[in-house]
Amino acid sequence: MPLNSKIEPSARLSVAPMMDWTDRHCRYLHRLLSRHTLLYTEMVTAPAVVHGDVERLLGFDVAEHPVALQLGGSDPQQLAEATRVGCEFGYGEVNLNVGCPSDRVQSGRFGACLMKEPALVADCVQAMIEASTGAKITVKCRIGVDDQSPAEILPAFLDTVAARGVNSFTIHARMAWLDGLSPKENRDIPPLDYELVHRMKADFPELEIILNGGIADLDTALEHINRGLDGAMIGRAAYHTPTDILATADRRIFGQDTDTSAEDAVAGMLPYIENHLSNGGRLNQITRHMLGLFSGRAGARQWRRTLSEQAHKPGAGPEVVEQALSHLTQTAA
Template identity: 60%
Template sequence: MYHKSLKNKEKIFAIAPMMDWTDRHCRFLHRQLTRHALLYTEMVVADAAIHGDRERLLGFDAVEHPVALQLGGSDPQKLAEAVRIAGGFGYDEINLNVGCPSDRVQSGTFGACLMREPDLVARCIAAMKAASGDVPVTVKCRIGVDEQDPEIALSALTEAVIQVGADAIWVHARKAWLEGLSPKENRDVPPLDYDRVYRLKQDYPNVFIGLNGGVEDLNQALEHLNHVDGVMIGRAAYHNAQMLTGVDRLIYGDDVAAVDWRAVCEAMMAHADAHVASGGRLNHVTRHMVGLFQGVRGARRFRQILSTESTKPGAGPDVIARAFDEIDFNDLAVAA
């Protein structure tokens, strides 16, 4: 389980929480490609976890383990209640979002703007820890916001949450500019400062420090793991999910057999069948699969079938089979 790896300070590869992307269907797909990577949910606002459709917001397939729930909020009592609710679902980690720069997050006084309030973040973490049992509680943050000095801001936040028992700090190695940049621009425009995260690890050698931001492939991830305890990849892994087939071998040293793509196809068909039978739509599942097989013969037709056929009325799992039939798996073996 993930919490064992975290407490033993083993290296961890994670797929970042991404709003509107890392839902249960995305995570189910990613788990077909890697046994060991830590998967994150989309951010769930504490109020939604308390008052909303809990099964829809928090439910997941047992195959997704290890899986972490990311919560958003700034009220310690509400976050603690959300953690208690999540406890019934069996997550391997609970993470507090102190890094999202979106307008809707700022209006709720949480996300990246909490970088300015380390004492409040510490109170949130303390309350979450008290409610979490033995499930780790972690923080995902930026190196600072707006005019903050990252040397001071990141250390202040880290010190505050470590003092109340935070189990890990995941750092997106960019500032967030809450004035003047859109959320999309905040993912690309502020310069990356990996060295600042490396120095944080040097300052806190006994604390799990993970790095996020701008990591494009597993070779880069391996380089970062020479300096920190964990690496998190987001959009690069989503748009080119085939990269995840190398995680278990390269990151975890697990000499696993090559991915059985026919088994992946069958698993996704079964998953889609259950989702459609419960009233869902096929494209809820297939939209996460479009990024597979980049550069492989048949990939263009694969994408076309998934993108167009899955949105038609009555579309079923056979669409997935037809898409997979277009892929030249011999070419895929050469590419690997």
């Protein structure tokens, strides 16, 4: 399958940034399943980067590349400084969050509420571009919020922000209702409008437009890519059933000739786990991301049970993972 030469190949498929989920351990696991899928950090606020423990917030393994840093914020100077720091850490992309609808995000005047302030978003991305030393600056947004008319405000938003130099937008094809819905409800209740996102690609052919929202399998991702979008971003499905989404992605999405397997990923995680434990980490910090590796297969329940019951115990090590794998193999036999 030929790749669109106008975009970064990794943009064809990405795993969405998800708070409490897409940490460095999760990304390392996902990278073992797919060499080419673009991975994102959890959202990190610009003030936290500027004032906090930068190594804890931004540290990652070089094996995770291609990996993007997602920032939250609305102060151009803070975002510029956070971008500079992210570039020093080696991130190849820095993404501005204009889509998260949580109360905490709204109180900080960033996330989805910024859909109402495109001029401020434009100032922010310009500052980020000027501070970047090689990282691509991108935006993840909604189609609108509250009583906005997406067909009217989304093209105006794209036009305003793109005029400052951003040429890549990941669009969550749902409105965000900031008053009346929880963040969880905002992921499911507002209806999806995929056709509007496709119209944006037709109206802005020079922009990289990536679809997010409700995509649960590679068939759906490919359908939208083949219709003309530059890429698809998958969220919860990639986390809960990572093998289903990522193990064949390099072949189906990126045109490579190899697949991988859950067993391959487990084998690759064992030395990573040993290194993490030797540095004072705990096993369950990693294995919580591995629970869905065998989803849908015989023995998957036993795999999850063994990890859930044993990995949190003091002194738990790689042998717990090996035991869980042996139980799965015995059950499937």
